[in-house]
Amino acid sequence: MAEIQLSLSVLLPILLLLYFLKLLWSRRHYPPGPLAFPIIGGLWRIAFEKEIDGMTPIKAAKQYGNVFTLWLGHFPVVFLCGFDAVKEGLVDHSEGFLDRGLTPFFQKLSEGKGVGFASGHAWKKQRRLGQMALAKLGVGKRIMEDKIEDEAQQLVEIFASQKGKPFDPILFITNSVSNVTFSLMYGYRWPVEDPNFEKLIKSNEYLSNFGLTIFYALYELFPSIMDRLPGPHKKAMEMTEMLLSLSKEEIRKHKEQEPTQEPRDFIDYYLREMEKEKNKNDPTSTVDEENLMHSIHDIYFGGLGNSSSIIQFAIIILANRPDVQDKIFKEIEDVVGSSNICYDDHKRLPYTHAVIHEIQRYRFPAIIGIPRQTTRDVHMRGYIIPKGTIIVPNLLSVLLDDEYWETPHKFNPNHFLDKDGNFVARKEFLGFSTGPRSCLGENMARMELFIFLTRLLRVFHFQPPPGVKKLIEEPVKNATLPPHPYKVCAIPRNS
Numbered sequence: 001m002a003e004i005q006l007s008l009s010v011l012l013p014i015l016l017l018l019y020f021l022k023l024l025w026s027r028r029h030y031p032p033g034p035l036a037f038p039i040i041g042g043l044w045r046i047a048f049e050k051e052i053d054g055m056t057p058i059k060a061a062k063q064y065g066n067v068f069t070l071w072l073g074h075f076p077v078v079f080l081c082g083f084d085a086v087k088e089g090l091v092d093h094s095e096g097f098l099d100r101g102l103t104p105f106f107q108k109l110s111e112g113k114g115v116g117f118a119s120g121h122a123w124k125k126q127r128r129l130g131q132m133a134l135a136k137l138g139v140g141k142r143i144m145e146d147k148i149e150d151e152a153q154q155l156v157e158i159f160a161s162q163k164g165k166p167f168d169p170i171l172f173i174t175n176s177v178s179n180v181t182f183s184l185m186y187g188y189r190w191p192v193e194d195p196n197f198e199k200l201i202k203s204n205e206y207l208s209n210f211g212l213t214i215f216y217a218l219y220e221l222f223p224s225i226m227d228r229l230p231g232p233h234k235k236a237m238e239m240t241e242m243l244l245s246l247s248k249e250e251i252r253k254h255k256e257q258e259p260t261q262e263p264r265d266f267i268d269y270y271l272r273e274m275e276k277e278k279n280k281n282d283p284t285s286t287v288d289e290e291n292l293m294h295s296i297h298d299i300y301f302g303g304l305g306n307s308s309s310i311i312q313f314a315i316i317i318l319a320n321r322p323d324v325q326d327k328i329f330k331e332i333e334d335v336v337g338s339s340n341i342c343y344d345d346h347k348r349l350p351y352t353h354a355v356i357h358e359i360q361r362y363r364f365p366a367i368i369g370i371p372r373q374t375t376r377d378v379h380m381r382g383y384i385i386p387k388g389t390i391i392v393p394n395l396l397s398v399l400l401d402d403e404y405w406e407t408p409h410k411f412n413p414n415h416f417l418d419k420d421g422n423f424v425a426r427k428e429f430l431g432f433s434t435g436p437r438s439c440l441g442e443n444m445a446r447m448e449l450f451i452f453l454t455r456l457l458r459v460f461h462f463q464p465p466p467g468v469k470k471l472i473e474e475p476v477k478n479a480t481l482p483p484h485p486y487k488v489c490a491i492p493r494n495s
C-alpha cells in the first residue's frame with residue numbers, strides 16, 4: 001500500500017510535468033507571452049498587475065514583444081501593439097485578419113449580422129452598402145454636414161444659456177452627437193425627453209464597458225450556463241434588444257413614407273437597395289431588415305462613445321490651455337473672417353486641424369478595439385497564428401507609440417505640424433484604425449469634430465470654474481476612457 005502511494009506521488013508530478021511540456025511544445029509556433037499553465041493559461045500574469053488599464057498591454061509588449069499571446073485558459077489571444085505590428089497585421093495581412101472575432105458574447109449580441117460583427121461575404125456586402133449610404137448622404141449632397149451644423153448650433157445655444165457660469169457639458173455633448181447619428185440614420189432626432197432616450201445613452205455606456213467585467217468573462221467561458229442565469233450580462237443583452245426594436249419600428253414607419261427622388265437618410269437608402277436586391281432573387285443575399293437593424297446599432301454604438309468622449313476631452317484640454325484656444329480663434333478670424341465655416345475649411349486652418357488630431361491622439365477613448373479573428377493560418381514575424389485565433393489590434397498603443405511620437409504622453413500639436421506650420425498627416429495616426437475594417441464613420445466623425453469644435457471656439461472661451469486651477473485630464477479607467485465628470489465655464493467671446 002505504502003509503495004503504491006509512494007510511486008503515485010512520484011509518478012503524478014512527472015506525468016503532470018510531461019503534460020505541461022507537451023502543451024508548451026504544441027504551442028511553440030505562437031508568438032511568445034506569459035508562460036501558459038494548464039487551466040489558468042497566462043492569466044496569472046494579470047494577478048501581478050496593480051491595476052489593469054490602457055497601459056497594461058503596452059507594458060506587456062515591452063516585456064514579450066509587440067506581437068504576443070495571452071492564453072485565457074486554453075484560448076489563445078494574440079495582441080498587436082505599436083504602429084509597426086498593428087499596420088503589419090491590419091494592412092499587410094489584411095485578408096488573414098479580416099474576420100470579426102465572434103466570441104460567444106458577441107455572437108449572442110449580434111448574431112453575426114450588421115456591419116460591425118459580420119464576417120466574410122456578408123460583411124463585405126454590409127460594408128459596401130454602409131460606405132455607399134454614408135457617401136451618398138455625406139459627399140456633395142451636404143445632408144450630413146447640414147445636420148452636423150444644425151446640431152453644433154443647438155449646442156452653442158445651450159452653452160450660451162449657461163451665461164458663463166460653471167456647468168457640466170458632458171450630457172449635452174453626448175446628446176448632440178447622438179442627435180447627429182439619429183438624424184442621419186432615422187431622418188429625425190430622437191426626442192431627448194423620451195424616457196427611452198436616456199436608457200439608450202446609459203445602455204451605450206454600459207455596453208461599452210461591459211467587456212472589462214467578470215460577468216463578461218464568465219459569459220465567454222460558460223455561455224450556455226450564463227444564458228440561464230440572471231445578471232448584468234442579461235442587462236447588456238436587453239439593451240441591445242431595445243435599440244434593435246427602436247430601429248425595427250423606424251424601418252416600419254419608413255416603409256409607409258411616400259418615396260422621394262433622393263434618399264433622405266440611412267434607412268431610406270438601405271430600403272431602396274433592399275428592393276433592388278429582391279429583384280435579383282439571390283437566396284444568399286444578406287441585404288435584409290435584420291442586417292439593417294444591426295448596422296444602425298453598430299454605427300450608433302461605434303460612434304457615440306468615441307466622438308462624444310473626444311469632444312468632452314477637447315473642452316478640458318483647451319480650458320487648461322488658453323494659449324491654444326486663442327491661437328485657434330485667431331487662425332479662424334484671419335482665414336475665415338466672419339463667414340460660415342464648413343468642413344472643407346480644415347485645409348486652410350492647419351493649426352486648428354492639428355490640434356483636433358492631437359486631442360484624439362492624446363486622449364484616445366478606448367483601451368482596445370473589438371477583436372478580430374484569423375481567416376486562415378497567418379505567418380507573421382516567424383510565428384504561425386492558426387486559423388480562428390482571436391486577434392486584438394491595440395490602437396491606443398499606436399497613438400502612444402514612443403518610437404514615433406516625440407512626446408507620446410504630452411499634448412503637443414506639433415506632432416501634426418511642420419516647422420513652417422503646415423499640417424502634416426502622420427501615417428502613425430490610426431485614430432480610425434486602418435485596413436479594410438477601418439472605421440466606417442471616419443468622415444462623419446472628422447466632420448463632427450471639426451464643425452463642433454470650430455463653432456464652439458469661435459463663440460466661447462472655455463475656462464475652469466473659479467477656484468479650480470486645472471481640469472483633470474486623466475481619463476476614467478474603464479474599457480472606454482471617458483473624462484472624469486467636470487464643470488467648465490463657457491465665456492462668450494463678444495461680451
Ligand SMILES: *[C@@H]1O[C@H](CO)[C@@H](O)[C@H](O)[C@H]1NC(C)=O
Pocket residue numbers: 154155158172173175176179189190191192193
Ligand atoms: C438634440 O435634439 C433634441 C430634439 O430631440 C433637441 O431638443 C436638443 O436641443 C438637441 N441637442 C441637445 C444637445 O440636446
Ligand SMILES: *[C@@H]1O[C@H](CO)[C@@H](O)[C@H](O)[C@H]1NC(C)=O
Pocket residue numbers: 205206207209210476477478479
Ligand atoms: C465602468 O463602466 C461601468 C459601466 O458604465 C460602470 O458601472 C463602472 O462604474 C465603470 N467603472 C469605473 C471605474 O468608473
Ligand SMILES: *[C@@H]1O[C@H](CO)[C@@H](O)[C@H](O)[C@H]1NC(C)=O
Pocket residue numbers: 208301302303304305306365366368369370395431432433439480
Ligand atoms: C471606439 O473606437 C474603437 C476603436 O476603433 C472601437 O473598437 C470601439 O468599439 C469604439 N467605441 C465604442 C463605444 O464602440
